Amino acid sequence: MILNKMFYTSLWILAIFFKGCYTDRDAVEHPRIFPPFPFIESGSTLQVFCSIGKVLFPYKNASHIIWTLNDTVIAEENYLIINESVSGVIIHNITYGRAHIKCFANSPVEKQLLAQSEVKSGFPPQKPGNISCVFYYKSTLTCSWASGREAHTETSYVLIKKDEFETCPEVNCSNKTFSCSRTQEPFSDLDYCVQVKAKNNFGKVESECIPQSSPKIFKPNAPQISKIEPVPGKKQSLKVFWQKLESLRTDPTKFQIRYRAGKENSTKNVTFFGNTESTSYVLTDLWNFTNYTVAFRWTIEQSSEWSEWSTDKMGTTEEQAPLRVDLWRVIKSHQSFGNRTVRLLWKKCQEFPSSGIVNGYRVKYFKEGNVSFERSVDLNKAITGYTLNLSEEAYEVSVIAHNTVGDSPEAILRIPSMYEESNGHQIILNLNASVSSDKISLEWKTLDLEIDGYIIEWYNELETNPFKRTWQKVTNITKWISPQGTFVRLTPYNISVYPVVRGKIKAPRTITTYFHEGSPSVGPVASVYNIDKHEAIVAWKEVAKAKRNGIIFSYTILYRDDSGKKLEKTVDASVLQYQLKNLQAGTKYTVSVMANTTRGGTRGSSTTFNTKLLSVVDIILINAITGTVILCLLAVGILWTLKKHTLKRICWPKIPHPVILDCPDSSQEITLRKSPCEDETLISILQVDAHSKDYKKLHLQHLENPFGQTNGIAKEIVHCCGISHSGAQDTVKPLPQISSLEYHFKSQVFPIMEQASKVFENKEAHVQLDLNNTEFSPYLKNSVHTRLFLASDSSDKNSKRTEEPLVPLSGQPYVALDTFELFSKRS
CATH class of the missing domain: 2.60.40.10 (Immunoglobulins)
Known part of the structure; x- marks a missing residue:
């Protein structure tokens, strides 16, 4: 603060001085900024002045001056008017390392640059610290230190050595390396101190004087190893030789040897004491027939500074007999x-x-x-x-x-x-494997036996050479962790644990595991066969081991129809085909199979198939029905050909003639019920056989007008049948048939009547039809209403009745045409 007050006071004095000096000379003076190129401490306040000349700018004065800092206009409240030709500006808290300050004359057209200057800010140097020195062999003292903070301006350093008797000349040092050396310094046991001074444009400072002793900071030159040899007759040893050491004094010395086996990364150090006359050392407890890299360094006993390491040199231990395999x-x-x-x-x-x-x-x-x-x-x-x-x-x-x-x-x-192999019992009860980021862990349990140890064997299942195995012997453990980098990711391994009991290797326990699983590289290729109406079988092959990337625990069948309906079915890994059911008939399906591991599934290529419209059962049933129908038609045709008349009579029987009745065979008896009562009227219809001999003798006359009279009475004289009565039954015996009609020719007598009277002797039969109560079928329309059966003349009661005239027919009588034919033949 005192420096700042002094600085501002001097500035005001200079301003007054310039005011007096330029009162008479400002007409010839050129514009300028003062003080020129100022240096100030970073963060402090700067005050500068600018003067103008009246000759160059006669119409301007100090009130027209404008100030800028790094091309930024400074606010007018920071301006100072000293007189008509001098203007000042105050700038607070400058932190720029370098800044450009300019003054301009204000003009209606454009600003006129009057003068410009550069301002530098920074810090005074801090006291150097952590000073350390090393006295190199013979004549060089080198000291280094740490700078408190970086200065924006260059700082110069000076190294000073002081002892009890005198102060040595100062040595200028570099401001970048923060170190300095004094050459041609004598090696002495006398104590001294060193001091560092720092100076820049903002100030100067000096460090404390640090005591030093040359023997304690002495650093000898690096040694040189001449050769390394095995020690004859001494196994696992190497002898290191080096050149004689040079020293300024004969103090006891310290030695250190660094060595490393050829394939090892770590090194070992051996420290021992001697003197400058020592030139060799023997390394022991080394590996047989092994290359070793050796380096060497030394120092005096009082010093804390070692020499630099010598150049590495290689040696090989003596060869020995091989170790047990x-x-x-x-x-x-x-x-x-x-x-x-x-x-x-x-x-x-x-x-x-x-x-x-x-x-x-x-x-x-x-x-x-x-x-x-x-x-x-x-x-x-x-x-x-x-x-x-x-x-x-x-x-x-x-x-x-x-x-x-x-x-x-x-x-x-x-x-x-071979007997032991096939009949050996399991000593290891179970075996489990777990996978970490870079290792496989095995854990097992055993029976309580005297087990000497275990042999863990493993091999890659994808390896084509069946004898390529890796193994490791372990003892006193039931949990094994593989060495890092032993296994390859996404690879199946077969791992076995063999127990060793009393020197004998027993039956192993084996497990298959993957070192880190992933989804399969490819999916199964599906095929479809046995396609039916509602079913189809999907089959696929196992994914190759090299592409499984894990243990496949299931397969998923994915299928969909044309409508986009998706279905799926998951089956066990042991299943390699599956029957799809409940499919739609005559539909196109797309199917694929996905193999699943614990890390995901991979879907194979898709295939399509079309279900059938008819199933095998439908086709067989249709063929069976069609064959059966054809066989039936064929059998009917053959039967019709062979039995045409019989089938015709069975299928289309002859309709009874309404007038002429067929008489049954004379050898048959027709059983009738008991004789009717006297008051009972018996109606009997006898069939006339149109093909009988007597029937054909009948003759009808006047065929052209058989029904000339509508009032005619038709009589049917049945001569072909006889009625007998014996005991409790009445029988009708067939007789020759004769039918006749009476066409108003009463005088004609039929010979057949006499035959009828003889046959029906001691019998009587009378049938009288009540025409009023008789119903006729539409088929028998216009036929005769009554058929009269004539009995024998032996009965007096019936003789008169038979001679009575027949009941006249109402309407036009019906007579079959074949009757006319018979009558015509008979006449």
Whole structure:
């Protein structure tokens, strides 16, 4: 605040001075801004002045001046009128690092630029902090510090060294790196201090003087490793050699070696003490036959600063005999031949790394309990599998790896017999698998037995090589988590857990699972067959394993008709066909099948089919009915051909003649009821056989006018029939038939009467028809109303009655034409 007051006071003094000086000379002075190019602290207030010349602008004065800051007009309330030719402006709170200020003369046409200047604002430097120094080998002292805040203007730094006796010359330093070096400095045990001064246009400041000691901040030069060699006769060791160290003094020294195995990411450090005369060191507890990368650095014991690391150098430990291999087997039995194919698999031990370069393997095997029949196979190539053809007995096999140094320990494995494989009971009760983001977890339960450990085996079900397996041996656990990166997503794996009891591998428990499931890549291809009126069978094939992307637990049949009605049916994954029912006859359907996993379903291609208008049952029934009708018609036709007259008589019987009656055969007796009472009238109609011999003898005369008289009396004399009575029954015996009509020729006598009287001797029959009470059928219209049966003359009572004239017919009598024919023949 004091500086600001002093600054403004000086400005007012300058303004008064300029007012006095320019009173007489303003006619020849050019326009200008003062003070020119000012520097002020950021956030403070700035006051500047502008003067005009009367010669150039005689009609203007200070009241016509306009001020701008970065081309923005400053408000008039901030203007100051010093005199007629000098105008000032006050600008508050300037925060621009750089700003342009201008003054203009106001004009009716356009503003006239009088003068312009640049204003810079910033902060004074802050005190440098965190000063640290390093004394490099022989002659260089380098110090660095941190700047409190960045200044808008350039700041210069000065490094000062002070000791008890004198102050060393100052050294100008860079304002960008915040570090500075003093060269040709002597290495001394005397203590001293260093100080940093900072200065810019807004002020200056200096730090505190920080005490320093050259031995404590001494940093030697980086060493150089000359060679790295294995130690003869000492396994798992490397000896590191370096060049002799140079030092300004013989103080005790510290050494540090950094080493890393070739395939490892982490490093190990070894720190040890010595002196500048030391030139080697032996690294121990290393891996056999392994490449190691080694680096080296050092410093004096008093210093906290290490030298830079040397250049990396590589060395290899001594080769040793190989380690024991990890042995496994895959058994494939051939039940029909009674032998087995056993594929031996092995891999290097999980210890890192191997002891040396393996030149080959030696495989031995023999039947269990019969060592004398041992077989041996040498494999000169570094392979990891061998196939054996074994019988059904149990075997023991072993594998030895060897190199130029020696043989590995023997890896032994027992192959169980076929009987043990087929009759072994399950020791593992259940096995469950769960999938996390990048691992598979197995968990199982076992019987309480002496289990030595477990062997977890897994393989990709899509792998075509049946002997390609991966396995891992574990102990004292019933939950296993796979190593990260072991499994591939959307891939099915077959995982088995083998228990090991007293050195024998028992029956495994197996599970199939996917490492992360997804919806199938493709859907099932559907086909339709056995299409009927209301039913059809949809069949499909399983999706290939490589495209399932998960365990398919169901299929969904989707179908719709032409109207767009959609239907669906879900079936179990074991079902590969389904019968659609209740379909509409003669309708087009579109059907597809979708395979479902826990992550979704994928629909296969669609196919179409048309249901039938008639079912098989309908066609069979129609054919049966049609065949039956044809057979019936054929049978009727054949029967009609063979039995035409019989069928005609049965189907269309002859209608009885209304006048002429057919008499039955004389050999038959017609049983009548008992004789009627005297007061009872007996009406009997006898049929006249038109084909009888006596009937044909009848002759009708006057055929042209048979009914000449309408009052004629028709008599029918029945001579062909006789009536007998014996006991309780009356019988009618057939007699020859004669019918006659009386056409008013009374004198004519029929011979047939005499025959009638003889036949009906001791019998009487009288029939009298009551014409008044008789009803006639329309068919018998105009026929005779009464037919009179003549009895024998032996009865006196009836003789008179028979001779009585017949009851006359009312209306025109009806006589059949064949009667006339008979009468004509008879005459």
